[in-house]
Amino acid sequence: MVTRPADLFDRTIEWSDLTNLVTMAAPGIRVAVVSGRRRHGKSYVLRRLAHAVDGLYHQARELERRPALDQFALDIADHLDLDPDSLRFEDWEAALRVALGMRRSTRAGRRRHGARLLVIDELPYLLAHSPEIPSALQLLYDEAQNDPDTPPTTVILCGSSLSVMRELLAGSKPLRGRAQLELAMSPFDYQLSRQFWDIDDPHVAFHVDAILGGTPGYKQLVTAPPPATTDGLERWLAGQVLNPASALFNEKSFLLREDPRNLDKAVYNSVLQTVAAGHHSPTAIGSAVGREYNALKHSLGVLEATGFLLRVEDVLTRKRPLYYLADPIIRFAQVVIDPYRAxxxxxxxxxxxxxxxxxxxxxxxxxHFEHLARVWTARFSGGRWGQPVGEVGPAVINDARGRTQHELDVVALARGRRRHDEKAPIVVLGEAKSTNKQRTQADLNRLEHIRQVLQNSGRDVGRAQLALFSRTGFDESLTSEAAGREDVHLVTLEDLYTQRAS
Structure with missing residues (x-):
């Protein structure tokens, strides 16, 4: 049993997965790949894991091959309590053998004071000049598989470049089929973020999450806690994200530079700006950027692979996908910082x-409010719908009679049914608005009309619930109407933050 650090907020699932792997008693080498964007807390967790089990933690840096090998040697010497000048390696296989206590000669015995756990953090820095490292690990892994006397050892490879880390286990890569754990360190969800920042007012929590998202590392970069009320938001931002001297002011640029596949900066910035401005379909993005969709396929694919764009499929019909910005701080930079930088x-x-x-x-x-409505419906809304929900996302409904289309922010299918299944029961039809106006009976009428359109097209909406999400509430007429109906749900921002399914 590995003692959980007292200063580790949440990450209970990630900590359990990692400690279960490290404490496995079976002989041999186990490999884990941990990925996630900058400041999601990967290094924070892995340093504490290494400390808890007396493991060897190595933080790679942007160095050339020779200095990188020397730095790795220094960390090995420190871990094994050796003279810092006693180790010098000419290649990574030799370095990894010493770190893991594996000798080339089987007659001499393989294990000599190696680390029980080896963490190589920011591996992409090393792969830039030493792409043979995965092959060296493959060799040692296979050797250990053939030697029942090899003590249990775990190697964790970690990095912020999502495209590079995903390639480690792809296709015919050396480590394909050899990793027992592939862990993506995600940002905190919006409810955990509120707890992490210790924010009482849900409206303040919503603004902070819309700007910074659930990235825990940003808390270390601010010099003052968020305001108690939204009245203090401008002043707080002036001293933090909107302050040119703040580390967060240019965070977007740092994020874009961290992945080696993001080379065509002009195109990628144009796509991000276009999506931030509300263009989400490939056709709309292409039109705004000035390129045909086929010419943008590669750029969209790279931005998705590197974690900057989220590709969201229509829940009901097979259409071209919609693209959203994955990181709130990039969206905030595109909308607020960059246009008014001067x-x-x-x-x-x-x-x-x-x-x-x-x-x-x-x-x-x-x-962001639409996103929270979908997350809440999928994860935190509990059993209020009368049946469990499964796939949740946006949808576009064709209204043949009305010769128009209706866009819905929240559509939930019955649990166990896949999107695009025309026979799947629809559990929730919902619309989310973050405007300063209260929702009215007209909004409910629209949802009822859409439900009827779906019924006319043969969709299973017999038990479909109607949900209106509002940041500023509902007028008296709508509230009165909803009170007398079991199929209508009015969801406030407070509801999104206070209701969490167990």
Whole structure:
């Protein structure tokens, strides 16, 4: 049993997966691949894991091959309590053998004071000049498989470059089929983020999450806690994200540079800007960027593979996918920082914030509220719908009679049914609005009409519930109507933050 660090917030699943692997008693080498964007807490967790089991933790740096090998040798010497000048390696196979206590000669015995756990953090820095490292690990892994006397050892490879880390286990790569654990370190969900930042007011929590997302590492980069109420938001942002001296001011640029596949910066920035402005279909993105969809396929694929775009499929019909920005801080930078950079660099935050207020409401708060509505429906809404929910996402409904289309933010299918299944029961039809206006009877009428359109097309909506999500509440007429109906649900921002399924 590995003692959980007292300073580790959440990450209970990740900690359990990692410690279960490290404490396995079976002989041989086990491999884990841990990936995640910058500041998601990968290194934080792995350093504590290495400390808890007296493992060897190596933080790779952007160095050339010779200095990188020397730094690895220093960490091995420190871990094994050797003279720092006693180790020098000419290749990574030799270095890894010493780190893991594996000798070339089977007659001499393989194990000599190696690490029970070896963590190589930011592996992509090493692969840039030493692409043979996975092959060396494959060799040692296979040797250990053939030697029943090899003590249980775990090697964890970690990195922030998502495309590089995903390639480690792809196709015919050396480590394909040899990793027992592939762990993606995700940001905290919006409810955990509120706890992590210790925010009482759900409206403040919503703004902070819409700007910073659930990235725990950002908490270390701010100099003051979030305000108690939204009245203090502008002042707080002025000293933090909108401050040119803040580390978060240029975070978007740092994120884009971290992945080696993001080479065509002009195209990628144009795509991100276009998506941030509300263009989500490939056709709309191509039109705004000035390129045909086929010419953008590669760029969209790279941005998806590197974790900057989320590809979301329509729940009901097979259409071209929709693309959303995966990281709130990139969206905030595209909408608020970059267009008004000159004002912000002149420290005129008030003018910049006023100029950006409409775009912030429409292109930051709007899509984020829709996202929270989908997450809540899928994970936290419990049994209020009368049947369990499965796939949740947006959808476009064709209205042949009305010769129009209806876009819905939240559509949930019955659990166990796959999207695009025309016979799947629809559990929830919902719409989320983050405007400053209360929702009215007209919004409910629209959902009822869409439900009827779906029924006319042969969809199973016999038990479909109607959900209206609002950040600013509902008028008296709608509230009264909903109170007398079991199929209508009015969901406030407070509901999104206080209701969490067990």
């Amino acid at each position: 004002l912000l660099e002149e420290r005129d935050v008030s003018a910049a914030w006023r100029a950006a207020s409409d775009s912030y409401s429409t292109h930051v708060l709007g899509p």
